[in-house]
Amino acid sequence: MAKAPPPSPALAPTPTPAPADPLPSWNEGPHKQAILAFVARVTGATNPEFVPESERIAAFDNDGTLWVEQPVYTQLSFAVDRVRELAPAHPEWNKQEPFKSILAGDLKAALAGGDKAILDLIAATHSGMSTDDFAQTVTQWFSNARHPKFGRPYSELVYQPMLELLSFLRANGFKTFIVSGGGIDFMRPVTTRFYGIPPEQVIGTTPKYRYQNVKGKPEIMREPGITLLDDGDGKPVGIQTHIGRRPLAAFGNSDGDEAMLQWTAAGKGPRLAVLVHHTDGAREVAYDRDSKIGKLDKALDEANAKGWVVVSMKDDWKTIFPATKISVPESAPSAPGAR
Amino acid sequence: MAKAPPPSPALAPTPTPAPADPLPSWNEGPHKQAILAFVARVTGATNPEFVPESERIAAFDNDGTLWVEQPVYTQLSFAVDRVRELAPAHPEWNKQEPFKSILAGDLKAALAGGDKAILDLIAATHSGMSTDDFAQTVTQWFSNARHPKFGRPYSELVYQPMLELLSFLRANGFKTFIVSGGGIDFMRPVTTRFYGIPPEQVIGTTPKYRYQNVKGKPEIMREPGITLLDDGDGKPVGIQTHIGRRPLAAFGNSDGDEAMLQWTAAGKGPRLAVLVHHTDGAREVAYDRDSKIGKLDKALDEANAKGWVVVSMKDDWKTIFPATKISVPESAPSAPGAR
Numbered sequence: 239m240a241k242a243p244p245p246s247p248a249l250a251p252t253p254t255p256a257p258a259d260p261l262p263s264w265n266e267g268p269h270k271q272a273i274l275a276f277v278a279r280v281t282g283a284t285n286p287e288f289v290p291e292s293e294r295i296a297a298f299d300n301d302g303t304l305w306v307e308q309p310v311y312t313q314l315s316f317a318v319d320r321v322r323e324l325a326p327a328h329p330e331w332n333k334q335e336p337f338k339s340i341l342a343g344d345l346k347a348a349l350a351g352g353d354k355a356i357l358d359l360i361a362a363t364h365s366g367m368s369t370d371d372f373a374q375t376v377t378q379w380f381s382n383a384r385h386p387k388f389g390r391p392y393s394e395l396v397y398q399p400m401l402e403l404l405s406f407l408r409a410n411g412f413k414t415f416i417v418s419g420g421g422i423d424f425m426r427p428v429t430t431r432f433y434g435i436p437p438e439q440v441i442g443t444t445p446k447y448r449y450q451n452v453k454g455k456p457e458i459m460r461e462p463g464i465t466l467l468d469d470g471d472g473k474p475v476g477i478q479t480h481i482g483r484r485p486l487a488a489f490g491n492s493d494g495d496e497a498m499l500q501w502t503a504a505g506k507g508p509r510l511a512v513l514v515h516h517t518d519g520a521r522e523v524a525y526d527r528d529s530k531i532g533k534l535d536k537a538l539d540e541a542n543a544k545g546w547v548v549v550s551m552k553d554d555w556k557t558i559f560p561a562t563k564i565s566v567p568e569s570a571p572s573a574p575g576a577r
Numbered sequence: 578m579a580k581a582p583p584p585s586p587a588l589a590p591t592p593t594p595a596p597a598d599p600l601p602s603w604n605e606g607p608h609k610q611a612i613l614a615f616v617a618r619v620t621g622a623t624n625p626e627f628v629p630e631s632e633r634i635a636a637f638d639n640d641g642t643l644w645v646e647q648p649v650y651t652q653l654s655f656a657v658d659r660v661r662e663l664a665p666a667h668p669e670w671n672k673q674e675p676f677k678s679i680l681a682g683d684l685k686a687a688l689a690g691g692d693k694a695i696l697d698l699i700a701a702t703h704s705g706m707s708t709d710d711f712a713q714t715v716t717q718w719f720s721n722a723r724h725p726k727f728g729r730p731y732s733e734l735v736y737q738p739m740l741e742l743l744s745f746l747r748a749n750g751f752k753t754f755i756v757s758g759g760g761i762d763f764m765r766p767v768t769t770r771f772y773g774i775p776p777e778q779v780i781g782t783t784p785k786y787r788y789q790n791v792k793g794k795p796e797i798m799r800e801p802g803i804t805l806l807d808d809g810d811g812k813p814v815g816i817q818t819h820i821g822r823r824p825l826a827a828f829g830n831s832d833g834d835e836a837m838l839q840w841t842a843a844g845k846g847p848r849l850a851v852l853v854h855h856t857d858g859a860r861e862v863a864y865d866r867d868s869k870i871g872k873l874d875k876a877l878d879e880a881n882a883k884g885w886v887v888v889s890m891k892d893d894w895k896t897i898f899p900a901t902k903i904s905v906p907e908s909a910p911s912a913p914g915a916r
Contacts, residue, residue: 292775369817413777426821436631437821438752439777447817449810449836456836456843458817465804465818471788478708478786478797479804480819482765482776497788497795504795 260406263399263556270554272547273403276510280486281410287508291411295481297473297498298404299490300418300425300442302532303514304433306395308523309387310345311531313424314356316379318345320363328362337362360421361462365445368457369423377427387523390559396432398560400489400514404433407487415439415485417476419469419494423460441476443468473498485509491516496537499546511546513537518552599745602738602895609893611886612742615849619825620749626847630750634824636816636837637743639757639764639781641830641871642853643772645734647862648726649684650870652763653695655718657684659702667701676701699760700801704784707796708762716766726862729898735771737899739828739853743772746826754778754824756815758808758833762799780815782807812837824848830855835876838885850885852876857891 264270280289301307321331321340331337336348336355349355364372385395404414414435416425422442429435446461468476474497477485487510488495488502499511515534516525526534541548551558603609619628640646660670660679670676675687675694688694703711724734743753753774755764761781768774785800807815813836816824826849827834827841838850854873855864865873880887890897 292769295777422818423821430631438634438819440821444818447814449813449840451836451839454843456813456840458813458840474788474795474797475786479761479783480777482762482779497790500790501788501795501797504793 260409261399261402263402265554265556267554269547269549273510273512276487276508277407277410279508289486289507293483293486294407294410294412295415295483295485296407296412296487297415297417297477297481297485297489297502298400299492299495299498300416300420302491302516303489303495304396304400304416305392306385306388306522307532308516308525308529309531311420312392313420314359315383315386316376316424317359317363318348319379319383320375321359324363364421364424365460365462368459369447370457372423372460373427376424380428393428393432394559396560397514397555398557399555401433401560403489404435408434412487413439415441415477415481417441417468417473417488417498419443419467419472421445422468441468441480443472469494471497474501477501488512489514490537492532492534493537494532496540499537500540503544503546511541511544513541513546513548515548515550517550518555518558520552521558522551524552599748600738600741602741604893604895606893608886608888612849612851615826615847616746616749618847628825628846632822632825633746633749633751634754634820634822635746635751635826636754636756636812636820636824636828636841637739638829638831638834638837639755639759641855642828642834643735643739643755644731645724645727645861646871647855647864647868648870650759651731652759653698654722654725655715655763656698656702657687658718658722659714660698663702703760703763704799704801707798708786709796711762711799712766715763719767732767732771733898735899736853736894737896738894740772740899742828743774747773751826752778754780754816754820756780756807756812756827756837758782758806758811760784761807780807780819782811808833810836813840816840827851828853829876831871831873832876833871835879838876839879842883842885850880850883852880852885852887854887854889856889857894857897859891860897861890863891 261270261274279285279287280294282288298304301311305312318340321337325331325341328337331341336351336359339348380392383392384390385392388395408414416429416433416435416439418425418441420442422440422444425442426437426440429437429440443464444466446463446465448459448461450457450459466472466476466479473495477498484505485502488498489512490499491514495513499513503509503511513534516523516532518524525532526538538548540546600609600613618624618626619633621627637643640650644651657679660676664670664680667676670680675690675698678687719731722731723729724731727734747753755768755772755774755778757764757780759781761779761783764781765776765779768776768779782803783805785802785804787798787800789796789798805811805815805818812834816837823844824841827837828851829838830853838852842848842850852873855862855871857863864871865877877887879885
């Protein structure tokens with residue numbers, strides 16, 4: 239029997255150029271594929287699972303999901319720096335924990351006081367000023383601070399693959415929100431430049447505010463105490479308060495994100511729940527079940543049981559941090575193109 | 578001396594067609610002009626007072642500013658209807674105020690109990706259910722309810738000139754928010770269809786929420802009590818909590834909006850503060866200083882002293898309500914084109 243002739247060159251399909259990879263810092267594999275496939279499912283206009291743009295809400299944890307959280311939460315570094323700066327006006331701090339240990343440079347001893355130490359530290363550095371003044375202080379801090387381990391500005395310690403994911407989702411009609419245990423006004427001054435997320439799409443732990451109008455100068459004062467602890471079960475509460483509908487996709491990295499992922503995944507129709515697993519001790523920090531910061535234990539079990547996407551930073555990410563430097567705003571952010 | 582020749586037709590300027598009026602239901606006059614001029618000031622790219630789109634935040638009160646509030650707040654009508662519907666399961670209400678009077682059809686007697694009566698009424702009808710169930714109840718109510726005075730569905734009792742203003746601002750890059758003393762989850766099911774404002778841009782009085790996950794069914798429960806009373810001094814607090822920056826423009830109609838207008842007007846650069854004055858007893862309801870609902874007294878004095886724009890519904894508005902009927906969504910809203 240004669241061999242079949244080779245296909246005529248004229249009939250061979252012209253190779254169409256591959257579309258540009260929207261997630262170039264992600265290695266090929268099941269996790270990248272799961273994310274791309276989910277977005278295709280909900281955005282394909284002829285797809286039975288099509289979701290209108292208005293319902294395309296994506297919620298992102300911040301510490302450990304969008305920026306580094308080890309060896310110490312960024313906001314805690316800020317608070318420590320504030321204590322040093324404010325100390326001259328507070329001679330009593332030399333005899334009072336946690337301030338005494340902080341001023342002696344011993345953060346570990348300062349935090350030995352547990353939750354009370356943290357609350358005292360936050361109250362002393364995050365309340366008693368107007369929201370405008372606090373935003374100015376935070377903005378200035380970010381423009382000067384360097385990370386204790388990496389020695390780089392915080393603007394360079396955001397995860398490049400997550401920046402690509404944020405852009406990819408926005409390009410597909412998603413509105414991106416931060417839902418973080420961090421202080422809401424600590425993040426807002428930088429989220430536009432760091433992530434393209436404007437202040438009104440940032441949800442975080444929220445202080446008591448008090449409006450005052452003294453001598454015709456209206457101000458919003460930050461008071462001690464909080465109205466929302468936006469962590470754990472507080473994350474779905476923050477989402478309901480600020481967004482008023484269930485996310486289509488949610489991204490976290492710790493047990494503090496478990497409730498948010500549950501709430502998201504339990505919605506009708508297609509939903510995407512993703513955990514970032516810190517597996518890369520060489521390029522970042524490897525930690526999960528036994529970590530004090532960003533502990534990932536129960537949520538990892540639930541993710542495995544329910545088939546949530548667990549991204550391995552070591553295996554799934556080509557790079558961790560952006561190659562190019564991000565400039566930090568000196569003044570109030572503007573958000574061209576931010577959704 | 579010879580008369581100057583008439584200008585050659587070829588040199589006469591071709592009349593350019595007037596651009597379509599973006600506010601056709603507003604009569605010409607200083608108030609319409611003030612709004613148009615403000616938008617031109619902040620959006621003209623070569624204008625020294627140009628404001629980038631990201632900073633173009635506009636905040637609108639709801640009751641009396643976007644929809645009717647007389648003779649009774651819409652949400653109170655909802656609560657009364659709920660009491661009637663839930664009464665068979667609550668035989669104790671026959672002996673207990675304010676329920677007893679409500680069931681007897683005497684709203685005035687029911688409200689004689691003052692704040693406590695209102696709080697008991699809201700607690701009984703607005704808490705103890707999941708957010709999903711409450712949204713469903715509200716949506717259904719709006720699809721059947723008729724206004725006690727006008728006899729029309731609430732979707733037809735929104736102010737046509739304000740709808741035009743919302744559209745005009747959005748067309749000029751503004752993000753429009755509701756900042757209302759009304760319940761946040763009472764408004765959200767209808768704001769997209771009524772106003773083009775999606776749930777995440779609705780700020781209102783907010784209940785305590787509690788996340789629970791019983792037998793793998795996550796829910797957010799509405800509990801008695803509130804975390805934000807979004808009225809008076811609470812409005813700037815709500816704005817800070819949800820938006821995180823000061824509005825460029827704010828619109829209200831009562832003393833409950835005074836703090837929001839102060840906070841807005843005191844910002845740097847051009848700001849717009851507007852009061853809607855209910856002056857039209859023929860087409861709507863005329864009320865201000867002595868009204869129990871939507872009292873406009875101190876805020877009117879401050880507006881006059883500071884030169885805020887005071888819109889007279891009688892003189893400034895050609896029509897009050899939309900000519901065409903607005904359909905009310907039966908299910909979760911989607912927001913094509915909503916900012």
